[in-house]
Amino acid sequence: MAPIFEAQLRAVSLRVTRPRLAVLATLRDHPHIDTETVLALVREELPAVSHQAVYDVLRALTDAGLIRRIQPPGGIARYESRVGDNHHHVVCRSCGVIADVDCAAGHAPCLTASDDHGFVIDEAEVVYWGDCPDCAARNSPTSEGIS
Known part of the structure; x- marks a missing residue:
């Protein structure tokens, strides 16, 4: 997979470095992770990489x-x-897990705002909120009282 990442970096005029390759691989394998988790996973491959890097x-x-x-x-x-x-996300209110959500209409109708105020819109962020299946099962009335 490194040749694909190398090509992506070169296509945007970024030097190919081990930390950049490691971060791209980490995010491919672990979407929706925070900086500290990225750092921990990258350090499994590159133990000396700094937080700042x-x-x-x-x-x-x-x-x-x-x-x-x-x-x-x-x-x-x-x-x-x-x-x-231009995909969207669903976020669990209880545990914070995030999942991708494709546009239900099959295209990106959210890019057509009711009033764009003259902006050239190229992206929209839609976040759906709720409980993931695990949290919903834990929080359901039928699971409360069962030991």
């Missing part, structure tokens, strides 16, 4: 459009490598 890589990759930073209201920033398709 990972922050710098995340910023550079986000600025280049290779990864996406998402931050649901009230939550911490998370990162994902799925970019360019």
Whole structure:
């Protein structure tokens, strides 16, 4: 998979470095993770990588459009490598797990605002909130009283 990541980096005029490759691989394998988790997973491959280096890589990759930073209201920033398709997210109110949600209409109707105020809109963020299946089962009235 490294040749694909190398090509992605070169396509946006970024140098190919081991930390950048490691962050891209980590986000491919673990979408929607926070900076500390990225750091911990990258350090499994590159033990000497600094905290600042990972922050710098995340910023550079986000600025280049290779990864996406998402931050649901009230939550911490998370990162994902799925970019360019204007997908949305569903967030569990109980445990904070995040999952991708494709547009239900089969296209991106959310990019057609009722009033765009003259903006050229290229992205919309929709966040659905609820309980994930595990939390819903734990929080259901039928699970309370069962030992």
